[in-house]
Amino acid sequence: MEYFAQQVINGLQLGFVYALIALGYTMVYGIVRLINFAHGDVFMIGAFIGLYTIERYHLPLALVFLAAVAGCTVLAVLIELLAYRPLRHAPKIASLITAIGVSLFLEYFTSLRQVFGPNFYSFPRPFPVVIWEVGGILVTNIQAVILVVTVLCLLFLQFIVFRTKMGRGMRAVSYDYVTAGLMGVNVNRVISFTFGLGAALAGVGGVLYGIAYPQVNTFMGFMPGLKAFTAAVLGGIGNIPGAVLGALIMGQSETMVSAYLSSTYRDGIAFVILILVLLWKPTGILGAPRAEKV
Amino acid sequence: MAESLRNLARILAAYALLAGSIVLLAATGVVNPYWVQILELACVVAISAQGLNIIYGYTGLFSLGHAAFLGIGAYTAAYLMKTYGGQSQAVFFTALLAGGGAAAVIACLIGLPALRLTSDYLGIATLGFGIIMKVIFDNADSFLPELGGARGMTGITKMTTVPWVVFFLLVSVLIVRNTIHSSYGRAIISIREDEIAAETMGIDTFRYKMVGFVMGCAFAGVAGGLYAHLYAFLHPSNFDFFKSIDILVIVVLGGLGNMSGVLVASFGWIFLLEGLRVVLPPGYVELRWVLIPVLLIVTMLLRPQGLFGSREFPFLRGRLYR
Numbered sequence: 001m002e003y004f005a006q007q008v009i010n011g012l013q014l015g016f017v018y019a020l021i022a023l024g025y026t027m028v029y030g031i032v033r034l035i036n037f038a039h040g041d042v043f044m045i046g047a048f049i050g051l052y053t054i055e056r057y058h059l060p061l062a063l064v065f066l067a068a069v070a071g072c073t074v075l076a077v078l079i080e081l082l083a084y085r086p087l088r089h090a091p092k093i094a095s096l097i098t099a100i101g102v103s104l105f106l107e108y109f110t111s112l113r114q115v116f117g118p119n120f121y122s123f124p125r126p127f128p129v130v131i132w133e134v135g136g137i138l139v140t141n142i143q144a145v146i147l148v149v150t151v152l153c154l155l156f157l158q159f160i161v162f163r164t165k166m167g168r169g170m171r172a173v174s175y176d177y178v179t180a181g182l183m184g185v186n187v188n189r190v191i192s193f194t195f196g197l198g199a200a201l202a203g204v205g206g207v208l209y210g211i212a213y214p215q216v217n218t219f220m221g222f223m224p225g226l227k228a229f230t231a232a233v234l235g236g237i238g239n240i241p242g243a244v245l246g247a248l249i250m251g252q253s254e255t256m257v258s259a260y261l262s263s264t265y266r267d268g269i270a271f272v273i274l275i276l277v278l279l280w281k282p283t284g285i286l287g288a289p290r291a292e293k294v
Numbered sequence: 295m296a297e298s299l300r301n302l303a304r305i306l307a308a309y310a311l312l313a314g315s316i317v318l319l320a321a322t323g324v325v326n327p328y329w330v331q332i333l334e335l336a337c338v339v340a341i342s343a344q345g346l347n348i349i350y351g352y353t354g355l356f357s358l359g360h361a362a363f364l365g366i367g368a369y370t371a372a373y374l375m376k377t378y379g380g381q382s383q384a385v386f387f388t389a390l391l392a393g394g395g396a397a398a399v400i401a402c403l404i405g406l407p408a409l410r411l412t413s414d415y416l417g418i419a420t421l422g423f424g425i426i427m428k429v430i431f432d433n434a435d436s437f438l439p440e441l442g443g444a445r446g447m448t449g450i451t452k453m454t455t456v457p458w459v460v461f462f463l464l465v466s467v468l469i470v471r472n473t474i475h476s477s478y479g480r481a482i483i484s485i486r487e488d489e490i491a492a493e494t495m496g497i498d499t500f501r502y503k504m505v506g507f508v509m510g511c512a513f514a515g516v517a518g519g520l521y522a523h524l525y526a527f528l529h530p531s532n533f534d535f536f537k538s539i540d541i542l543v544i545v546v547l548g549g550l551g552n553m554s555g556v557l558v559a560s561f562g563w564i565f566l567l568e569g570l571r572v573v574l575p576p577g578y579v580e581l582r583w584v585l586i587p588v589l590l591i592v593t594m595l596l597r598p599q600g601l602f603g604s605r606e607f608p609f610l611r612g613r614l615y616r
Contacts, residue, residue: 035414083591090598097546098594100539105587112580226421226535233418264444268429271422278419279407 002136007259008252013143013212015251016150020205021228022235022243023157024198030174030238031194033092037099038079040225041106042199046072046206047123047216048116054124061126065149068203076199077192085188103222111218120217123210146208153201154244161240166193174238223267227254230274236287245285249273305468313460320456330456331524332568337459338520340560341466343544344553345513350542351551352474353506354486355409356417359424360514360541365431365533366400367393367515368522369441372450375523376440379451386453390462390519397515401508409503412489424538431530446529453523462520466513467610470553473509475612482506486551547593549600554607559600 021043028036046068053059053067083102087095111118130141161167169190172180181187209224210216231250235242250270257269283289316333319325325333346360371393379385408419435443442448473479481502484492493499522528544563548555566589570582593601 029414033414035417083595086595087598090594091550093546093550094594094598097543098591100543101587101590101594103587104583105591108580108583108587112584118580226425230418230422233415264433265429268426271425274422275408275419275426278411278415282411282415 003259005137007255009137009139009143011252011255012248013146013251014255015248016146017205017209017212018224018228018231018250019244019247020150020153020201020208021224022232022247023240024202025229026232026235026237026240026243027170027194027198029232031170031177031191032084032088034084034095034099035229036195036198037096037225038102038106039198039202040221040228041103042072042076042079042221043202043206043209043225044216044218044221045075045106045110046203047210047220048110048206048218049203050207050210051121051123051216054126064126065204065207068207069200072199072203072206073196076195080192080195085191107219107222116218118218120215123214123216125214126211142212146212149204149208153204157197157201157240160197166190170194227270230270233284234274234277236284239284239286242284242286305464309460309464312464313457316456316460332564334454334456334459334524335521336561336564337463338454338517338524339541339544339564340557341463341520342514342517343541343548343556343560344466344470345510345517346541346545347510347548347551347553347556348470348473348482348506348513349510351545351556352479352486353482353503353510355503355507356413357420357507357510358417358535358538358542359420359422359427360510361533361535361537362424362427363397363401363511363514364518364521364537365427365530367397367518368528368533369431369434369447369518370396370515371519372447372522372528373438373440375451375453376449381451381453383453386458386523390516393519394512394515397518398508398512401511402504405504405507409500409507421535421538424535428530428534431533442528444530446527448527450522450526450528452526454520459520462516466516467553467557471610474553478502478505483551543590547601549602549604552600552602552604552606553610554605555600555602558602
């Protein structure tokens with residue numbers, strides 16, 4: 001029982017990091033209907049910004065997060081501007097292939113020796129690790145940090161989406177992007193903002209991931225990115241609480257498979273669950289069924 | 295009758311000319327064995343790309359797991375060949391067909407539930423299937439030790455030759471051409487254009503989606519078998535997500551639902567990958583994967599409809615347009 005509870009805690013740690021990435025996928029998909037494959041690599045850049053700001057400049061943790069957020073936001077806005085915006089009216093598949101191109105470019109460009117290099121780098125711990133024992137279960141201060149930061153991010157996101165003018169614009173554009181434009185919403189600005197916002201969360205996620213699983217590599221973004229996207233689909237894509245729910249399910253299932261079966265099956269389980277859920281509810285757990293217009 | 299005989303003769307002549315000239319060039323040493331092998335690989339990739347072209351280009355089913363079917367065919371054919379075949383050409387041919395058959399059966403099982411999903415959801419489900427298959431290949435040695443699992447499968451005979459790949463490429467192109475210009479093909483294309491309208495016109499959309507999907511996957515299975523016996527070594531990473539993307543890129547670059555474009559793009563893509571290895575100065579080979587995405591992005595920005603658009607080579611056009 002204690003072992004199980006311990007795994008639940010570990011699963012939550014993974015799930016929260018997935019949630020931060022999944023939010024970016026779900027918001028971008030909700031607005032432009034694009035699977036932004038480069039998002040996982042933006043997450044990777046966030047982790048590397050964390051690595052450099054901690055190791056070279058010894059910045060305090062708050063500034064590390066700020067640097068990762070700033071770097072990732074600028075990067076994502078640039079990607080949108082240069083690669084996706086020119087293709088907004090082209091067939092959807094062209095944007096998708098471009099997104100894959102951007103993803104490959106970021107991975108291989110940063111793995112050049114002149115940039116980050118192709119090796120695995122150990123991520124420095126910005127604070128000493130403290131382990132508490134709560135009723136026989138071990139909880140670390142890393143997990144506490146992840147929990148607090150993620151919850152703060154979610155509250156912040158909730159505030160932006162439901163309490164600001166830009167948030168109303170985002171909801172309007174995701175509902176109907178042509179009509180939103182006719183009603184005076186600056187669609188381009190809303191889309192840029194959404195990419196930036198998603199990337200900011202991915203930047204935070206990258207730093208947290210580095211702290212929790214202290215090894216980074218320029219290809220590290222691929223699998224978490226794919227799983228976070230799967231989590232977003234699982235919860236109902238375009239739906240913010242859905243993305244968090246999906247990510248938590250994903251984190252739990254992966255940890256449980258590693259704990260009770262074998263870690264070699266861990267990458268598969270997420271997708272088995274996804275396929276089963278899609279067959280039962282084709283738009284995801286919290287996704288609204290979409291009526292087809294003729 | 296006379297016309298179909300004439301057609302057959304024409305096809306045989308084309309085959310003899312293609313395969314013969316390549317074999318001759320290889321035998322006289324004009325083309326070295328390395329490039330012959332690349333050419334064989336390009337043919338194999340072209341066969342599987344024609345498969346995805348049926349699935350995505352013509353039927354409009356977004357599949358991100360094509361490499362999984364390549365893997366199913368490869369492991370099936372390699373296993374059969376290793377256990378029963380030895381060096382026999384006849385068994386090789388049967389094993390290839392069995393690989394295609396296995397891929398088709400699995401495609402059928404997956405398609406029954408998955409083809410009810412639409413567009414991106416289908417893409418994600420097939421992507422998930424691809425990753426599940428990769429995990430299964432990785433752990434395959436726990437139920438069949440011959441498959442090698444994550445260590446890779448060895449002891450496969452090199453059976454794939456130029457005449458074999460050209461034969462299967464020609465046959466696959468002919469099958470696609472004849473299917474697409476038949477009533478089956480028109481039904482399939484109508485689903486891509488507008489599923490609801492197609493259904494209204496009395497087309498059993500689910501059945502035709504299944505036909506397109508299973509057929510495309512069978513192509514991938516045969517190509518997988520050829521691939522297995524080309525390099526005589528199989529590893530689960532040969533069939534991961536990136537391989538699916540490779541084939542998707544080829545189909546999109548060639549132009550969705552364009553046989554000629556996909557054919558040209560298959561060869562172009564493989565020779566680009568290998569050519570860059572030769573062209574780039576030593577020490578800069580890692581730039582390959584920096585240049586390729588840039589090229590890909592620029593191509594998409596300039597020609598989002600694919601390189602060929604909707605033009606076809608004359609021999610691939612329908613009878614009406616020839």
